[in-house]
Amino acid sequence: MWRHIASNALTFLVVLFFLFGGVLIWAQNSYVSEGPLEQAICVQVERGSNFRRVSESLAEDGAVSSAALFRIGADYAGKTSQLKAGSYLVPEGASMAQIVDIVTRGGASTCGTEVVYRVGITRATVQVRELDPATGRFVEIAEFDPAEDAVPEEYTEVKAEADTRYRVALAEGVTSWQIVQELNQIDVLEGEIEEIPAEGSLAPDSYEISPGDTRAELLERMVSAQDRILAEAWANRQDGLPYDSPEEALIMASIIEKETGTPDERFLVSSVFVNRLEQGMRLQTDPTVIYGITRGQGVLGRGIRQSELRAETPWNTYVIDGLPPTPIANPGRASIEAALNPDDTGYIFFVAKTLDPADGHNFAETLAEHNENVAAYRALEAQREN
Known part of the structure; x- marks a missing residue:
């Protein structure tokens, strides 16, 4: 009798072991396989948020099939403490593993609203635009000339949002005087520019900025970029x-x-x-x-x-x-x-x-x-x- 009981118990444990192993394999496959998202979305991670809130939001948006499995996978990968605030583009069909990487990698936000301060040859403009996740293209919300136009309400509203991105875009061929004049008009930058940088020393490009950055620091980035470009071209x-x-x-x-x-x-x-x-x-x-x-x-x-x-x-x-x-x-x-x-x-x-x-x-x-x-x-x- 005891031998029969022991045999049944052993059989039960073996079955349980295989069932557990099957569950693990299923969970792992579910975590790394293509997800249910049919259209790209923009996921916003608030400052002070956690993986539970993010996972539940993703489940509600149809980006993950299981909020719990998403959290378990992130915990197993050792990334639950690496969540970064920001707005992130999650492409259609993204796996849970890919989404975890997106929201923990950090760096610049990849979607949401951005303000672009454009310094052109003949005029400067401020453009407020938002990424449409479905098309992957930015849609203009407002544009104005800070020297001539009243500040639109849309600009004031997005400045109050914590996840708004900011860029300064310099056209090729602008002068150093023009750049300094326009940087002085950007109200999210701080500090004074005491002198005009040498003509030709600033690299036309698009520069990510954050509220509170100083104008002097931004100019230093532009000078460093031009130095690198010129040195590389001279060497070749x-x-x-x-x-x-x-x-x-x-x-x-x-x-x-x-x-x-x-x-x-x-x-x-x-x-x-x-x-x-x-x-x-x-x-x-x-x-x-x-x-x-x-x-x-x-x-x-x-x-x-x-x-x-x-x-x-x-x-x-x-x-x-x-x-x-x-x-x-x-x-x-x-x-x-x-x-x-x-x-x-x-x-x-x-x-x-x-x-x-x-x-x-x-x-x-x-x-x-x-x-x-x-x-x-x-x-x-x-x-x-x-």
């Missing part, structure tokens, strides 16, 4: 270029930036100016004349006068030989790389193809060809005036 430059230093290449890059209406022409424009330097010709480029007039403090807003083309300023390349003494703007990476790796051409002239700068230029190796191109452009100007 072509041989035999007419530059004695990275600083001279940066000056050339700024001219290319201001002369190029289409990105794919940068290396051609670079070849023209390099050929001119090598042949001892003056660069004769209008943006340098404009910089001599404005010193980078805003846009000229009108055409260049003949007297200004003849005026002797350190930047007027119709008057001076070689490069001007400083950059005339802050060039982007592409223009820096173009200055140091120009196309191999015989071009020494170029003029706009049409009245739209986006249409690019006609390039020429001889003055006769260039005069024909100029005549074609003048004809287009005459048509517009008529």
